[in-house]
Amino acid sequence: MIQINDVTKYYRDVKVIEHFSLEVSDHTSLVVLGPSGCGKTTLLRLIAGLEIPDEGEIYINGSLVSCPGWVLPPHRRSIGFVFQTSALWPHMTVSQNIRFGLHSGNDGRVQEMLTRTGLMELANRYPSQISGGQARRVALARALAPEPEYLLLDEPLTNLDPDLKQEMLTLIKETVANTGGSLIYVTHDAGEANHISERIIEIKIYRDE
Amino acid sequence: MSIPYRYQHRSPGSYLHIFGLLAFTFIVFGPLLSLVVDSAGYLASEPGQVIPTERSSGLLFNSIALAFCVAAGGMILGVMIASVLWRWQSGRKHSLRWFLLVFAPIPPYVHALAWSTSMSYLSDILVRFGLPGISLQGWSGSWWVQLMALLPIAVGLSLIGFESVEVTMIEAARLVRSDIQVLLRVILPLMAPMLAASTGILFLLSLVDYSVPSLFGLNVYSLEIFAEYGATNQPSSAFLLALPELFITLAVILLARNALKDAVQNQVRSRAGTYDWPLWFTWLQRFAIIVLFLQISILVLSLVSSVGTGKDLALTISMSRSEISFTFWICIAASLICLPFALAAAHEMQRKDWRGTVWWVLVISPLAVPAPLVGIGMVSLWNRPLWYELYGTSAMPLLALLARFTPLAAIVLMTQLRRIDPLLLDAAQVFDTHPLRTWFQVRLPLMTPGLMAAAFITFALSIGELGATLITVPPGRGTLTLKIYNYLHYGASEQVAGLCLMMVAITLLAGFLAMIMLRGWSRLMPDNRRIREDTGI
Ligand SMILES: Nc1ncnc2c1ncn2[C@@H]1O[C@H](COP(=O)(O)OP(=O)(O)OP(=O)(O)O)[C@@H](O)[C@H]1O
Ligand SMILES: [Mg+2]
Numbered sequence: 001m002i003q004i005n006d007v008t009k010y011y012r013d014v015k016v017i018e019h020f021s022l023e024v025s026d027h028t029s030l031v032v033l034g035p036s037g038c039g040k041t042t043l044l045r046l047i048a049g050l051e052i053p054d055e056g057e058i059y060i061n062g063s064l065v066s067c068p069g070w071v072l073p074p075h076r077r078s079i080g081f082v083f084q085t086s087a088l089w090p091h092m093t094v095s096q097n098i099r100f101g102l103h104s105g106n107d108g109r110v111q112e113m114l115t116r117t118g119l120m121e122l123a124n125r126y127p128s129q130i131s132g133g134q135a136r137r138v139a140l141a142r143a144l145a146p147e148p149e150y151l152l153l154d155e156p157l158t159n160l161d162p163d164l165k166q167e168m169l170t171l172i173k174e175t176v177a178n179t180g181g182s183l184i185y186v187t188h189d190a191g192e193a194n195h196i197s198e199r200i201i202e203i204k205i206y207r208d209e
Numbered sequence: 210m211s212i213p214y215r216y217q218h219r220s221p222g223s224y225l226h227i228f229g230l231l232a233f234t235f236i237v238f239g240p241l242l243s244l245v246v247d248s249a250g251y252l253a254s255e256p257g258q259v260i261p262t263e264r265s266s267g268l269l270f271n272s273i274a275l276a277f278c279v280a281a282g283g284m285i286l287g288v289m290i291a292s293v294l295w296r297w298q299s300g301r302k303h304s305l306r307w308f309l310l311v312f313a314p315i316p317p318y319v320h321a322l323a324w325s326t327s328m329s330y331l332s333d334i335l336v337r338f339g340l341p342g343i344s345l346q347g348w349s350g351s352w353w354v355q356l357m358a359l360l361p362i363a364v365g366l367s368l369i370g371f372e373s374v375e376v377t378m379i380e381a382a383r384l385v386r387s388d389i390q391v392l393l394r395v396i397l398p399l400m401a402p403m404l405a406a407s408t409g410i411l412f413l414l415s416l417v418d419y420s421v422p423s424l425f426g427l428n429v430y431s432l433e434i435f436a437e438y439g440a441t442n443q444p445s446s447a448f449l450l451a452l453p454e455l456f457i458t459l460a461v462i463l464l465a466r467n468a469l470k471d472a473v474q475n476q477v478r479s480r481a482g483t484y485d486w487p488l489w490f491t492w493l494q495r496f497a498i499i500v501l502f503l504q505i506s507i508l509v510l511s512l513v514s515s516v517g518t519g520k521d522l523a524l525t526i527s528m529s530r531s532e533i534s535f536t537f538w539i540c541i542a543a544s545l546i547c548l549p550f551a552l553a554a555a556h557e558m559q560r561k562d563w564r565g566t567v568w569w570v571l572v573i574s575p576l577a578v579p580a581p582l583v584g585i586g587m588v589s590l591w592n593r594p595l596w597y598e599l600y601g602t603s604a605m606p607l608l609a610l611l612a613r614f615t616p617l618a619a620i621v622l623m624t625q626l627r628r629i630d631p632l633l634l635d636a637a638q639v640f641d642t643h644p645l646r647t648w649f650q651v652r653l654p655l656m657t658p659g660l661m662a663a664a665f666i667t668f669a670l671s672i673g674e675l676g677a678t679l680i681t682v683p684p685g686r687g688t689l690t691l692k693i694y695n696y697l698h699y700g701a702s703e704q705v706a707g708l709c710l711m712m713v714a715i716t717l718l719a720g721f722l723a724m725i726m727l728r729g730w731s732r733l734m735p736d737n738r739r740i741r742e743d744t745g746i
Contacts, residue, residue, distance in 0.1 A: 050380050052483075056270040058240045081384050085376035091398045101385035101395070146385060 002047060002150060002182060011041055013166070016042050016059040022201070029176060029183040031113035031193040034203035040186045041084060043203070044152045047184070049074040060150070069155050078181075080148035080186040082156040088127035094138050095123040101115045113141040116171055119165075133159040140168060149181035156185075157192060169195050212711040228552025236550060236611050237575050240586025243450040247589050251445035269453055271708070272416060275348065276391040280411035281354045284404060285364030286356070290496035292392070294364070296484055304728075310365045311720030314666070316673030316690065317358035318420040318697060319709045320508060322355050326706070327423075327511040332653065335336035350425040355415050357504045357719050362414070364501070366407035370400040388484045392423065408470035409461040415457060420675055421688040424697055430454050431676075438680070440503075444589035451582050458577035463570070469570055473624045493547040512713065515706035529692055534670065538688040539603065543610035544618075544668040548660055550611075551618035558623045570614045580676020583612050587681045601683050609677035614670050618663040624658025625727075658726045665723035669716045 002024045009017040016039045024030050032040050043053040050069045058066040065072040082103075088097050099110050114120050117137040122130055125151060136159050143151065153170070153172070157165050169192065176183045185196045193200055294306045325345050332342035345353065374396050397404070419431035431454065438447035454459040472483065516522050548561060557568035587609050591600045599605070627650075675690050689712055698704040713737070 048380075048384060050383070073481060074380075075386055075388075077384075079384055081381070083377050083381060085377060087375075089378055089382070089395055090401075090708065100382065142381075182574040 001059075001060055002176075002184075003059040003062075004043075005057045005059070007011045007046060007053045007058065009046060009051060010054050011042075017046075024182045024184060026182055027180055028199065029185060029197035031200040032078045032184060032186045032203060033188070033200060038203045042152055042185065042201060044081065044154055044184065047150070048079050048152060049077055056117050078149040080146065080151045082136075082139050082153045084142045084154045086127075086132075086139040087134070088135055088138055088142075089154060090127050093124050093126055094119060094130065097138055098126070098142050098145050101142060103146075103157075109145055113145045117129035117168070129159075133161070133164070136160060137164075137168065138173070143169070144175045147175065151180060151181065153175060153183070154186045155188065157187075157189075158167045166194070172196070213449065218286075222232040225549075226553050226556065230557065231335045233554045234551040234571075235616060236608065236616055238571075240583055240612055241575075241578065241592045243590035244582070246578070248389035248448045251443075252449065253260055258342075264452075265450065268428060268433055272454075273457070274330075275352060275355075275422075275427075275429065276412045278352055278418040279359065279415040279741070280408045280450065282352070282356050282474045283359050283363035283411045284367070284408050286360060286497050286500055287367040287407070288370075288397075288404070289366035289494050290364045290501050291371050293494050293498060294368055295733045303425060306368065307365075309361045309501075311361075311407060311717055311724060312508075313361040313365065314673060314716050314720060315713055316420070317357070317418050317674065319512075319673070319713060320358040321354045321421050321424045321711055322697060323508045323511040324357065324706060325583050326515055327507050330511075331736075334381070334405060347427050351427045354421050357507075358421070359411050360415055360501060360504050363407065365410055365478065366403070366472070366728070370403035370407065371396070373403055373472065374399045387396055387487075387489055388627065389706060390408070392521040393716050402468040402696065403472055406465035409465040410469075413458050413461050413577060414729070416454065417676075419579075419581070420694065431581065433578050434585075435679075438581065438585050444585045446637055447585050448582065448589075451579065453581070454579065455577065459574060460580070462573055464579040466570060466573060469573065473620060473645060474627055497739060501618040512710045513708050515703060516710055517703040517707075521703050522707045522710075525704045526711065528560075528704070529689065529708060532687045532689050532692050534601070535686055539610065539688070540609045540668050540671040543614065543671045544664040546607075547611050547615040547618045547667050548622075548664060550658070551615050551622050551663060552656075555622035555626055558619065559626050572619050575612075575616045575631030580674070584609055584677035587612065587677065603683055603686060605681040605683060606678050606686075610667075610671045610674055610680045611673060613677055614667045617670065618667050621663040621666055622656075622659050625656065625662070629655050637662060662723045662726040665719045665726065670716055671722065672712060 002022075004020060004022040007017060008015065008021050009027075020043070029078060032043065034040050042051065046053055049066060052068065053066055054068055056067070057064055065077060066072075072147065085166075088094075089100070092100065095110055095114065098113050099107075102109055114123055117140065118133065119137055119141065122134060122138075123203055127138070136156065140156055141191055142155075143153070151172070156172075157168055160168065170185070172185075175198070183196070185192075187193055214721050247460045294309075297306050298429075301364040302563040328343060332344060336342045344350075378399060379391060386394070419435060421427055423432050434447055434451045434454070437450050441447070546575060550607065554568060554572055557564055558572055559565060560568070587605060591605060591608070593600075650706050673690060675694055678688055678690060681692070682688060689708060693705055693708050694714065696702065696708070
């Protein structure tokens with residue numbers, strides 16, 4: 001369960017999120033919609049522990065993980081994150097990128113993810129040698145491979161054609177069902193949103209008035 | 210994105226630009242070319258000269274070993290310290306990060322004095338307790354003091370390396386691996402080109418410095434070049450002796466050229482966030498920070514404590530008044546005169562096409578030339594009937610300073626030119642009436658902080674310049690550096706400590722002003738990068 005309690009976040013002097021609260025229980029998926037710049041990415045980064053909240057607390061599974069002045073390191077939160085940009089490590093091949101998050105060199109899992117995302121032929125290529133859509137799929141495979149309890153996906157399916165999108169959505173839903181965790185899915189696409197979950201929240205741009 | 214610097218028609222400005230480039234080439238490369246020409250004639254008459262003797266190759270090997278150990282030690286300490294400073298992302302600590310770099314232009318022989326003074330002090334205490342004394346001598350003394358002198362540069366280069374790694378790469382890894390794993394498997398590999406280039410730079414700076422080894426009684430190749438010139442008074446034979454070292458330093462610079470270019474161009478700001486290092490790593494970091502603290506405090510404390518009373522200091526200063534004012538004037542002259550030529554070169558360097566590449570290589574390769582060789586080249590170039598009037602005047606050390614530091618000024622200016630938003634210049638062109646007017650009303654004001662920073666950095670480096678000044682200074686004249694260096698060979702004294710302290714004070718002041726200029730600049734141009742991302746330009 002992810003609990004966000006009354007969190008406020010500034011970037012320098014600009015308030016991006018104000019007194020925001022949210023609860024996502026296990027086995028549920030949540031879609032986050034909202035105009036560009038409203039703070040969707042910031043919300044996910046706060047949950048992942050990549051940003052420190054200026055006010056409020058965040059709890060995962062009932063224990064405190066973030067408050068002003070203290071954050072639990074991201075790798076101890078069992079979180080999978082697909083960034084808005086693919087953020088693949090340029091010095092690792094596709095399969096090395098996917099393997100990095102797996103603690104025991106679990107090659108079976110790497111192969112499985114490569115097959116599921118249709119990347120078998122690209123396993124030994126470097127990120128600079130694949131297309132934008134392929135990079136998105138590697139990023140998704142990389143996040144799903146360790147079967148994290150919480151999946152945070154920030155517009156994960158941009159640059160994909162409709163058929164592939166469908167396949168990837170299925171893969172995401174299956175993974176979430178397997179792990180029994182929760183999913184927070186950020187998108188601009190109403191089709192994707194409806195496919196993922198009925199629970200949709202919309203964030204408005206915070207304006208200092 | 211490149212800043213347009215094309216001329217639709219040749220304006221008066223473009224002639225000035227071409228003149229600037231020619232002058233740059235003459236000032237910086239003239240001495241070397243003259244040496245090459247002279248040596249070709251000399252070599253024809255004595256072809257045996259170019260074959261290295263057993264002695265010289267042994268010496269070269271030893272010098273390389275020393276330089277390599279200095280570079281390796283410097284990078285290890287540099288990375289450890291930078292890994293701490295890198296996390297200082299906001300507030301007062303953030304401004305403190307680059308404060309260190311102000312110490313970079315302090316010449317190595319000042320560090321030599323500071324360390325040998327404090328070591329002999331420590332040794333006295335040890336002996337009093339019946340323990341064996343210690344002294345900084347020979348190889349280990351040279352290694353340690355060069356390491357200390359280069360530490361600020363090592364930290365600065367490592368910090369640039371950390372900052373150059375894209376933040377999302379690090380964050381993606383932090384989600385699945387501990388921070389130390391992220392450092393070892395993602396951050397360091399991504400920094401590798403920059404680390405290699407930085408090691409190359411430290412190697413080079415250590416290889417060409419002869420002041421520290423000569424003070425610690427160690428013979429190195431650069432000292433041999435200087436000695437050869439002193440013994441034969443023959444620029445050509447010194448040049449031929451220098452060739453092997455020159456090949457090595459040039460090769461290092463050329464290998465590092467791309468990484469260096471990236472380093473001076475991109476600066477991505479990393480994000481906040483507390484990192485969670487394992488205990489052993491935190492202890493290594495602490496150790497490195499203590500060394501850094503020692504580096505600064507030994508320098509300041511040992512000089513201050515050896516100066517004597519304020520009266521002694523005043524006496525020292527008044528006794529060196531002529532040297533101080535001479536140094537001051539040629540350094541101010543050098544820092545101002547270099548600007549137009551450096552600016553012309555900087556404009557060429559930031560072009561995106563082959564001309565940009567050629568100029569980048571041209572501007573960084575003089576950094577590979579050992580300082581005495583520049584001085585010897587000056588003699589070879591100017592000691593000719595054509596301009597005999599100039600030879601042996603105060604213009605010589607000034608020209609030597611220009612030959613050495615105009616390329617560095619050009620690099621500083623290039624980094625700043627890159628940051629001028631092309632849109633501002635385009636906007637100016639829309640309203641423009643006359644190219645010179647754009648230049649004076651838009652371009653120059655935008656460049657002013659960069660120009661001032663380049664001037665202060667040139668000034669700070671000129672104050673401590675030794676190698677080329679030593680050879681070119683006219684009889685009866687002396688600079689602060691020369692006076693200190695000559696004194697140093699007779700051991701430490703109140704006078705030399707006083708002069709060193711003054712030099713440190715002046716260098717730090719110039720460094721601070723340069724830093725304020727560069728910071729003022731970034732405040733003037735609030736985050737171009739962000740604006741571009743947001744607007745999608
Ligand atoms: N590092 C930063 N420094 C300053 N401001 C930032 C920073 N990151 C984001 N912002 C600002 O915070 C606000 C929210 O950003 P965020 O990235 O969370 O938006 P978003 O909802 O994900 O937008 P999009 O749909 O375009 O991805 C924006 O106005 C943005 O400009
Ligand atoms: Mg976003």
